[in-house]
Amino acid sequence: MPDSETPSVPKRIAVIGGGASGLAAAHRLIELSNEESTRFEVTLFEASDTVGGVAGTRRIGDYLMETGPDMFITNQPAALNLCQRIGLSDELIPTETEHRGSLVLRKGKPVRVPEGFMLISPAKVWPVLTSRIFSPLGKLRMGLEYLLPRKKEQTDETLAGFVKRRFGSEAFDRLIQPLVGGIYTADPDKLSLQATLPRFLEMEQKHRSLIIASRKQAAARESGSENDGSGARYGLFTAPRNGISVLFNRLLKVVREGAVVRLGEAVTSVSKQRTGGFSITSNSGATDEFDGVVVALPAFHSAKTLEPSVTDRDETSLADSMRKISELLNEIEYSSAAVVVSGHQLSDIEHPLDAFGLVIPAIENRKVLAISFTSRKFPGRAPKGRILLRTFVGGAMQPEMLDQSDDEITKTVLAELKSILGVNGEPDFTEVCRYERAMPQYHLGHCERVARIRELVAKIEGLELAGNAFSGVGIPDCISSGESAAERLAEQLVQA
Numbered sequence: 001m002p003d004s005e006t007p008s009v010p011k012r013i014a015v016i017g018g019g020a021s022g023l024a025a026a027h028r029l030i031e032l033s034n035e036e037s038t039r040f041e042v043t044l045f046e047a048s049d050t051v052g053g054v055a056g057t058r059r060i061g062d063y064l065m066e067t068g069p070d071m072f073i074t075n076q077p078a079a080l081n082l083c084q085r086i087g088l089s090d091e092l093i094p095t096e097t098e099h100r101g102s103l104v105l106r107k108g109k110p111v112r113v114p115e116g117f118m119l120i121s122p123a124k125v126w127p128v129l130t131s132r133i134f135s136p137l138g139k140l141r142m143g144l145e146y147l148l149p150r151k152k153e154q155t156d157e158t159l160a161g162f163v164k165r166r167f168g169s170e171a172f173d174r175l176i177q178p179l180v181g182g183i184y185t186a187d188p189d190k191l192s193l194q195a196t197l198p199r200f201l202e203m204e205q206k207h208r209s210l211i212i213a214s215r216k217q218a219a220a221r222e223s224g225s226e227n228d229g230s231g232a233r234y235g236l237f238t239a240p241r242n243g244i245s246v247l248f249n250r251l252l253k254v255v256r257e258g259a260v261v262r263l264g265e266a267v268t269s270v271s272k273q274r275t276g277g278f279s280i281t282s283n284s285g286a287t288d289e290f291d292g293v294v295v296a297l298p299a300f301h302s303a304k305t306l307e308p309s310v311t312d313r314d315e316t317s318l319a320d321s322m323r324k325i326s327e328l329l330n331e332i333e334y335s336s337a338a339v340v341v342s343g344h345q346l347s348d349i350e351h352p353l354d355a356f357g358l359v360i361p362a363i364e365n366r367k368v369l370a371i372s373f374t375s376r377k378f379p380g381r382a383p384k385g386r387i388l389l390r391t392f393v394g395g396a397m398q399p400e401m402l403d404q405s406d407d408e409i410t411k412t413v414l415a416e417l418k419s420i421l422g423v424n425g426e427p428d429f430t431e432v433c434r435y436e437r438a439m440p441q442y443h444l445g446h447c448e449r450v451a452r453i454r455e456l457v458a459k460i461e462g463l464e465l466a467g468n469a470f471s472g473v474g475i476p477d478c479i480s481s482g483e484s485a486a487e488r489l490a491e492q493l494v495q496a
């Protein structure tokens with residue numbers, strides 16, 4: 001048989017972690033295995049007995065409850081593309097049109113976020129001028145942004161620093177802190193602008209004023225005839241009709257057709273052999289050999305699995321690189337949060353809940369960070385006449401909340417719901433979902449740290465990292481991170 005027709009020995013690849021990042025990596029490797037001349041034998045290790053990581057959908061009576069993420073953005077194409085490839089497009093639904101918009105708490109009262117406000121920057125002037133959120137002086141200071149010069153040096157700065165420099169402290173304290181802080185359950189005084197919202201930095205560099213840039217973008221979008229309501233661009237979010245877990249369960253099904261899936265097996269160590277390849281040991285006690293590995297875990301778990309074992313700790317450059325990668329991964333901080341999911345009779349609630357949710361500025365000194373009116377966003381999440389709420393507590397701003405018991409957290413949340421929205425009566429159910437160290441904090445210096453990690457990983461043939469610790473926490477970011485890691489690894493192994 002001529003060489004070109006000799007079937008190549010399949011390359012064995014381990015993917016560690018069955019969240020969005022790891023599942024996407026495993027799926028992409030299977031796709032590539034079918035395309036490339038080199039075949040891959042993929043094994044997915046997942047510590048728990050189910051996939052999806054922080055995502056989880058459950059039914060409680062006639063409620064459809066999301067414990068973690070409940071939707072994803074569609075203007076980053078990775079998640080939509082993946083849904084198309086696994087035959088899920090027809091099951092995706094857009095957000096409801098009726099209650100689009102969001103609220104922010106001001107002096108204890110929910111107030112509508114001005115129409116066209118895009119996370120940091122207003123695209124429309126009139127809604128800001130007429131908003132009750134800001135004082136006349138605060139509005140004047142925001143308007144000054146229009147005239148401010150761009151920053152000369154292109155150094156990174158904190159998100160809070162950037163917003164205060166452009167729009168003033170009131171805009172930050174009253175609206176932007178809770179809007180942005182909510183995405184990362186973070187303290188924007190520590191977040192790196194470059195790592196979290198680099199597009200606003202680019203907008204400043206390109207257009208000088210963010211107001212000018214946002215208005216141009218909004219005009220371009222409107223000419224595409226999209227009217228998204230206030231706050232975020234709600235027409236851009238989607239979810240599977242029957243909940244976010246549908247995506248992960250479908251992915252699992254497809255991955256199982258082309259890979260070995262080892263659920264309930266936590267990897268305890270990934271050790272690079274000097275002869276090439278990796279030895280991977282799991283808590284089952286088994287050790288297996290692989291040609292390549294994608295580690296798709298929270299950074300502190302990746303750090304632990306990659307740490308060279310005591311016997312490996314000589315000063316070879318390989319052990320040294322693994323140790324440095326592990327140290328740098330451990331430097332990425334995480335915040336913990338809890339989501340209290342509760343079902344209520346609409347008739348028990350005084351507020352009309354005419355929005356998708358409410359964010360709460362730190363200066364309001366409340367004990368909750370945000371409340372999502374979940375069943376206002378998508379149909380089928382609550383029975384008729386009922387509403388499903390998800391209240392976020394903890395995060396980097398209120399870590400002490402997580403020290404409370406589930407009962408205490410529930411009591412606190414119900415008291416806050418009553419005080420803020422007039423939620424009376426007994427809820428149909430309440431459930432506390434805890435997320436310990438679930439949200440990476442992209443603090444100042446994050447981009448440099450990630451670049452250093454990537455540089456070191458690139459020196460270790462056959463190793464790739466993926467996950468929400470690096471370049472984005474949203475589901476599309478994680479899918480993209482997993483798929484890119486798979487592609488880089490496939491390229492290396494095909495060339496080897």
Ligand SMILES: Cc1cc2nc3c(=O)[nH]c(=O)nc-3n(C[C@H](O)[C@H](O)[C@H](O)COP(=O)(O)OP(=O)(O)OC[C@H]3O[C@@H](n4cnc5c(N)ncnc54)[C@H](O)[C@@H]3O)c2cc1C
Pocket residue numbers: 016017018019020021022045046047048051052053054055067068069070071072073265266267268296297298301305337339435438439466467468469472473474475476478
């Ligand atoms: C409460 C909450 C709400 C969110 N809401 C949204 C939203 O609405 N939209 C959105 O786009 N994003 C949202 N996010 C962010 C997004 O869901 C996450 O960033 C993303 O799902 C993380 O995926 P991942 O695969 O990187 O990590 P994870 O989901 O953490 O997955 C890692 C997996 O690795 C496994 N694991 C850990 N250690 C080991 C080991 N040693 N061996 C094997 N397996 C191991 C874990 O069991 C887990 O399954 C939310 C996040 C949270 C916490």
